[in-house]
Amino acid sequence: MALLDTRGVDALTMRNIAEGLGCTQASLYRHVRNREELVTLLVDRALSVASSVPPGDTDWAEKAAWSARLFREHLLRHPGVASLLRGTERLGPNSLAGVQYSLDLFIGAGFSPRLAYAAAASLATFIIGSVNFNLGLDSSDPEESRHRRLLYRSRDAATLPLIVQHADALAEVSSDDEFEVGLKALLTGFRALIQNPDITHD
Amino acid sequence: MALLDTRGVDALTMRNIAEGLGCTQASLYRHVRNREELVTLLVDRALSVASSVPPGDTDWAEKAAWSARLFREHLLRHPGVASLLRGTERLGPNSLAGVQYSLDLFIGAGFSPRLAYAAAASLATFIIGSVNFNLGLDSSDPEESRHRRLLYRSRDAATLPLIVQHADALAEVSSDDEFEVGLKALLTGFRALIQNPDITHD
DNA sequence: ACCTGAACACCGTTCAAGT
DNA sequence: ACCTGAACACCGTTCAAGT
Numbered sequence: 001m002a003l004l005d006t007r008g009v010d011a012l013t014m015r016n017i018a019e020g021l022g023c024t025q026a027s028l029y030r031h032v033r034n035r036e037e038l039v040t041l042l043v044d045r046a047l048s049v050a051s052s053v054p055p056g057d058t059d060w061a062e063k064a065a066w067s068a069r070l071f072r073e074h075l076l077r078h079p080g081v082a083s084l085l086r087g088t089e090r091l092g093p094n095s096l097a098g099v100q101y102s103l104d105l106f107i108g109a110g111f112s113p114r115l116a117y118a119a120a121a122s123l124a125t126f127i128i129g130s131v132n133f134n135l136g137l138d139s140s141d142p143e144e145s146r147h148r149r150l151l152y153r154s155r156d157a158a159t160l161p162l163i164v165q166h167a168d169a170l171a172e173v174s175s176d177d178e179f180e181v182g183l184k185a186l187l188t189g190f191r192a193l194i195q196n197p198d199i200t201h202d
Numbered sequence: 203m204a205l206l207d208t209r210g211v212d213a214l215t216m217r218n219i220a221e222g223l224g225c226t227q228a229s230l231y232r233h234v235r236n237r238e239e240l241v242t243l244l245v246d247r248a249l250s251v252a253s254s255v256p257p258g259d260t261d262w263a264e265k266a267a268w269s270a271r272l273f274r275e276h277l278l279r280h281p282g283v284a285s286l287l288r289g290t291e292r293l294g295p296n297s298l299a300g301v302q303y304s305l306d307l308f309i310g311a312g313f314s315p316r317l318a319y320a321a322a323a324s325l326a327t328f329i330i331g332s333v334n335f336n337l338g339l340d341s342s343d344p345e346e347s348r349h350r351r352l353l354y355r356s357r358d359a360a361t362l363p364l365i366v367q368h369a370d371a372l373a374e375v376s377s378d379d380e381f382e383v384g385l386k387a388l389l390t391g392f393r394a395l396i397q398n399p400d401i402t403h404d
Numbered sequence: 405a406c407c408t409g410a411a412c413a414c415c416g417t418t419c420a421a422g423t
Numbered sequence: 424a425c426c427t428g429a430a431c432a433c434c435g436t437t438c439a440a441g442t
Contacts, residue, residue: 013433013434014434014435014436015433015434015435018211019215023406023407023408024408024409025410025435025436025438026407026409026410026436027374027406027407027408029436029437030405030407031406031437033438034435035435035436036325047293048345073442082358084336086335086337086338087422090335091353095361096357096365097323097361099362099365100361100362100364100365102277102365103212103364103365103368108362108428112371113364113371113373113413114372114374114375114379115370115371115383117371117375117380118379118380118382118383118384118385119387121375121380121384122328122332122380122381122383122387123384124333124335125328125331125332125380125384126324126327126328126331126384128335129327129328129331129332129334129335130324130327130331130332132288132331133288133292134329135251135288136288140343148293151293152290159299159302160298160299160301160302161302162306162309162315163298163301163302163305163307163309164300166305166315166319169314169316169319170315170319171314172316173308173316173319173320173323177316177320178319178320178323178324179324180320181317181320181321181324181325181395182320182321182324182325182327182328182388183252184395185324185385185387185388185390185391185392185394185395186384186388186391187319187391188387188390188391188394188395188396189386189387189388189389189390189391190370190387192387192390192391192394193370193383193390194353215414215415215416216416216417217414217416219417224413225416225425225426225427226426226427226428228417228418228419228426228427228428228429229416229425229426229427231416231418231426232426233425233426236416236417237417346417366411
């Protein structure tokens with residue numbers, strides 16, 4: 001985990017891990033079937049934040065938003081974990097604790113267990129996807145926004161008129177903004193689904 | 203692309219690509235700076251579906267849902283592409299065509315350019331995240347559902363009561379269900395944001 | 405049981421040398 | 424300009440041999 005945080009996902013090799021642990025690479029295969037199993041264990045351990053509890057005097061949507069932001073910030077602080085996060089470790093103990101917590105929240109809000117599960121999965125998918133999709137980019141870097149503005153401006157106005165026309169406004173939208181809009185939409189949508197469950201299939 | 207589809211992402215090595223092209227691996231570096239650049243080019247090319255046009259006699263939300271499903275199905279048919287899809291190729295020509303199309307749709311629905319962009323990005327993030335997160339799993343495989351049911355049932359009822367209690371119902375939720383719930387929630391949320399823009403920040 | 409050293413079959417990338 | 428062969432410094436994994 002220390003190796004992943006300090007030197008990134010590319011440095012997470014069996015040789016480097018073994019060195020950090022003070023043994024040979026071959027020794028690792030006594031404790032783990034292969035590299036993938038090691039990664040799965042590592043990622044599940046890194047997911048322990050999922051069980052943090054939000055402030056208690058708010059409604060379910062605010063709690064969900066709080067937890068979603070906490071989870072996202074945790075992943076942003078540990079980009080290596082985010083890049084390794086695939087469906088594989090979904091069934092690990094810490095992931096399941098997160099599922100249990102989400103079910104509790106969404107069932108309490110009025111969802112059926114089925115819908116609560118799907119809603120929790122959607123939210124997790126969005127959070128993880130959001131971090132993964134912005135991994136290379138640093139939203140706090142003003143250079144990134146400038147780079148995108150210049151790129152948008154220089155596109156072909158005949159085929160991409162809206163991008164060229166609104167280049168300045170679009171370049172200002174950060175990954176934080178994207179996340180907040182999506183989060184808000186998801187939670188608002190969840191609330192509508194609770195109040196009117198028959199629209200779940202149209 | 204053929205190599206990626208038939209033999210998967212692990213087989214997409216410079217040596218295999220060169221072989222398929224009938225040259226040496228070293229020759230590839232005449233046309234491309236490194237492997238990452240080649241992948242970026244490949245993925246953007248694979249994203250050309252993004253510009254398919256939905257049936258015209260429906261409202262913006264139905265068009266968005268149609269395009270979202272089309273995009274997801276395309277990625278599911280080409281899992282290798284999904285696994286390579288990171289933020290890197292976001293600025294390629296095909297990606298930008300998709301952005302232009304989404305902006306057109308969402309601005310037409312009543313969003314400001316900024317919000318339209320954020321909404322489009324959220325939706326894309328959700329679709330890609332959804333496919334990526336379910337990459338290893340085959341939702342059409344009944345064995346997968348059974349495996350999850352048994353796993354949920356056998357958890358500790360004291361720490362994960364809801365998972366154990368609703369094991370059967372939860373195991374039946376497929377990645378298709380998850381996607382549809384999330385998509386519905388996002389689009390419903392977008393509609394609410396359009397009708398009441400001041401809730402964009404609370 | 406756990407560890408080691410050495411090997412195996414791979415990677416991405418570079419570079420002098422060819423045409 | 425484009426290609427080649429050969430090399431470099433890495434991978435994940437295996438296995439006989441040690442304790």
